[in-house]
Amino acid sequence: MSAPPSPSPTRWFKALRRTRIGDSCTKAGPVSCAEQLKRARAAFRAGRTLKECFRQAQLEALVRMLAEHECDFVDALCRDLHKPRFETVVSELILVKNEALYAINNLTKWMEPQHVERNLATSLDQCMVVTEPLGVVLVVGAWCSPVQLCLVPLVGAIAAGNCVIINPSDISSHTAELLHRLVPSYLDNECYHVLLASASDLPEIVDLKFDHVFFTGNSADGTKVAQTAARTLTPVSLVLDGKNPCYVDQHCDIGTAARRIAWARFHNAGQSGVAPDYVLCHADAKAQLVQALRCSLLEFYGTDPRESRSFGRMVNAENFTRVRDMLGKSGTVAVGGQVNEAEKYIAPTLLTEVMEADPIMQQEVFGPVLPILTVNNVDEAISFICRREKPLCVYVYSSNSKVISRLMEETSSGSFCANDSILQSLMVVLPFGGVGASGMGSYHGRSSFDTFSHRKSCLLRGTRIECVTYLRYPPYEDRNLSLMTWASTLSNKSQGWCQIL
Secondary structure, three states, X not given: OOOOOOOOHHHHHHHHHHOOOOXXXXXXXXXHHHHHHHHHHHHHHOOOOOOHHHHHHHHXXXXXXXXXXXXXXXXXXXXXXXXXXXXXXXXXXXHHHHHHHHHHHHHHHHHOOEEOOOOHHHOOOEEEEEEEEOOEEEEEOOXXXXXXXXXXXXXXXXXXXXXXXXXXXXXXXXXXXXXXXXHHHHOOOOOEEEOOOOHHHHHHHHOOOOOEEEEEEOHHHHHHHHHHHHHOOOOEEEEEOOOOEEEEOOOOOHHHHHHHHHHHHHHHHHOOOOOOOEEEEEHHHHHHHHHHHHHHHHHHHOOOHHHOOOOOOOXXXXXXXXXXXHHHOOOEEEEOOOEEOOOOEEOOEEEEOOOOOOHXXXXXXXXXXXXXXXXXXXXXXXXXXXXXXXXXXXEEEOXXXXXXXXXXXXXXXXXXXXXXXXXXXXXXXXXXXXXXXXXXXXXXXHHHHHHOEEEEEEEEOOOOOHHHHHHHOOOOOHHHHHHHHHHHHHHHHHOOOOOOO
16 A cells, blocks of 8 residues: 655645644634635635535545644544544544545536436426535534544535635644644635634624534534524534434344444543433343443453543543533442543443433433433333434344334434444445434535535526417416416326426
């Protein structure tokens, strides 16, 4: 496998200057954003992003940035989340590269006009749908996966031909600063900007009037973004946190289910919006599942997870305190439960005897704690899920296809996965997004391109059939109406040819 091409000396020194350890970036706010928006609008109006070759070049530059600065991203995420290198490379960098490469390989096809079915009345015309970029879009990322959740939407926005302002979360500050320093060294400086602003500034920033806002984060901030955007009729995509249920049937491979659930729940120290948030376990399988989960945690992190190089930490003291307090007021600790405030460490923890009214069931966990509730059958599990807000993801582990089908058909969620967790949210070919309380809109692959595009309906007509179209003109005659009514009845039977001629 050949090494990635070396950057030019100018770019290398520019990137080095921007990524010195110890440098800090001053937070910006609405005033700085207004200036960036002005520059981006000027670039968009000049047609800078319209050509396919420009979009391809920007996507290729994004891939180079990730390859040439892998170590910098690993270091930044380690400092923000104590994230292991393996997790950073696999769930952040490779995921973004896959999205960019998929867009590069499919961009020509995506940009082509889509011709639609014609009828007799339009047989001599051209009927097509043309995709055009929206303009300048705002991408607001979340702190839990700060590279992935900023750059995957960015890929779609670039592919669709937009100018973009990225606002990474200031909670994962080292990663935000790294993006702020690197992006100008690789992407067009007029079209693409990184804004370092806090969540409290978001309403004022959104009020500046973008052509689209893509937000990933918690429901409270997402609601504020949507309310502000509504005032200026700005379209939004929201990917919001939620409590993702996971039903474990008595008929399943308990060992495999436990490993996959444990990996998904305790990956990134549980700080994930797509991980199983709680387990609804069939009563006949509960003892086996708890034991299998205990064995999986021992296999993954050893006897003392605090010493494991594969286990992360809470992102800040606020999140640590929130999870610790929920842990102390909910259920019974079956495994783990140890905490260390100085390190922002919470051990991988299993909670049993959890009740629906417990604090940990009232909000997203976003930490390394897995509540386990007991149900007597699949009907009870479905009822439990359906009486709560619609989640971002629903998971089920069962060897019974009828159980899987029932969960898929009788519950509503942004996505669904059987006998695994999280993977459905990472696949380029599957659209991912929320529904109801878990958000609106979707992205990944072609869905990202469509999200950041306007599908414009186009009809290109000639004048050769005026001998027929005259029927629609005044003065209105009963004879003409009878002919058009007759044509309309034909159209109901054969995909029609009337259509007001």
